[in-house]
Amino acid sequence: MVTLRDVANKAGVAVSTASYALNNSSKISLATRKKVHKASRDLGYQPHGIARNLKKQKTETIGLFLNDLSGPYYSEVIQGVQDVVSAHGYDLIVGSASGGTNSTAYKFLLEKRVDGAVILAPKINDAEISRVAKASLPIIVLDRRLDSDYIKYVLIDNLNGAYQAVSHLINRGYHKIVYLSGPEDSFDNQERFKGYQRALLENGFNLMPQRIISGNFTEKEGYQVISGFLAQEERIDAIFSANDEMAIGAIQAIREMSFKIPDDIAIVGFDDIRLASYINPPLTTIRHPKYEMGRFATNMVFQVLHGSKAESVVLPTQLITRQST
Numbered sequence: 001m002v003t004l005r006d007v008a009n010k011a012g013v014a015v016s017t018a019s020y021a022l023n024n025s026s027k028i029s030l031a032t033r034k035k036v037h038k039a040s041r042d043l044g045y046q047p048h049g050i051a052r053n054l055k056k057q058k059t060e061t062i063g064l065f066l067n068d069l070s071g072p073y074y075s076e077v078i079q080g081v082q083d084v085v086s087a088h089g090y091d092l093i094v095g096s097a098s099g100g101t102n103s104t105a106y107k108f109l110l111e112k113r114v115d116g117a118v119i120l121a122p123k124i125n126d127a128e129i130s131r132v133a134k135a136s137l138p139i140i141v142l143d144r145r146l147d148s149d150y151i152k153y154v155l156i157d158n159l160n161g162a163y164q165a166v167s168h169l170i171n172r173g174y175h176k177i178v179y180l181s182g183p184e185d186s187f188d189n190q191e192r193f194k195g196y197q198r199a200l201l202e203n204g205f206n207l208m209p210q211r212i213i214s215g216n217f218t219e220k221e222g223y224q225v226i227s228g229f230l231a232q233e234e235r236i237d238a239i240f241s242a243n244d245e246m247a248i249g250a251i252q253a254i255r256e257m258s259f260k261i262p263d264d265i266a267i268v269g270f271d272d273i274r275l276a277s278y279i280n281p282p283l284t285t286i287r288h289p290k291y292e293m294g295r296f297a298t299n300m301v302f303q304v305l306h307g308s309k310a311e312s313v314v315l316p317t318q319l320i321t322r323q324s325t
Helices: 004-011 015-022 030-043 049-056 074-087 104-110 126-132 158-171 187-202 219-230 244-256 290-305
Strands: 061-066 091-096 116-120 139-142 151-156 177-181 212-214 238-241 266-268 285-287 313-315 318-320
Touching (some): 004 015, 004 030, 061 074, 061 104, 074 091, 074 116, 074 290, 091 104, 104 116, 104 126, 116 290, 139 290, 151 158, 151 290, 158 177, 158 238, 158 285, 158 318, 177 187, 177 219, 177 244, 212 219, 219 244, 238 244, 244 266, 290 313
Parallel strands (some): 061 116, 116 139, 139 151, 151 313, 177 212, 177 238, 238 266
Antiparallel strands (some): 285 318
């Protein structure tokens, strides 16, 4: 293994000079830095990352902790985070926080194995996040409102997006509209329900509890609960699903029951995942900037790390009309 001493000997400088030069310290002349870098390349020297970071008292790593690593929603968020992390020369670690305080993700926060984190994981609650956040470990949360000195949030305008979706159905002549709900403890779901409720009430319709169906944001759950609902006697003419994955499962259930979409039952989703435009029929949905949400959140982490003030932000949504309505 090539050592720092080998590089220093080849460049004809002291070991400490070689170390400063490889870290591009202004203490070392440009000519010497170039000479040391050339020696490093010629020998194929790789710095010892752990030792370097111990000296700096930084990990140069950002954590992205999610409840679910498998869903199609997350890929664009992850890419947005990754692009910003890479631009700063840091590493990204992505982990599951589905176990809450028992998760490896939470352990990384407690032990400060990352310099900052983006968290989309309701199972790590507000009190736990507040306990570990500090100037040297800023945290940006998604899917909740939590705002303090070292914690900020990036949200989407869930309420207005849901209001747009249900208003669109009403304007198309659909009046018996089911809300296919996500988990009750999800902030996104709670806000989307408020938008559903507001659109109904503002258009003179009553909120009917029997038309609120609980799901868990998965395609399988959307299929199962809508299959069960359609087997009952009550007839409906539209569904607003709290996310696209449940909507895709619901479409399968509707078609298996020999209903036509949108003639018999229209359906609107939320998220505009990539698959939404390719299913049959293509899904009307609410688009929001998932990639930008990841970028915003990670830029805010670095703002705090660099001593600047970050501000929480709410990103807009957009109705995308396709054949399912």
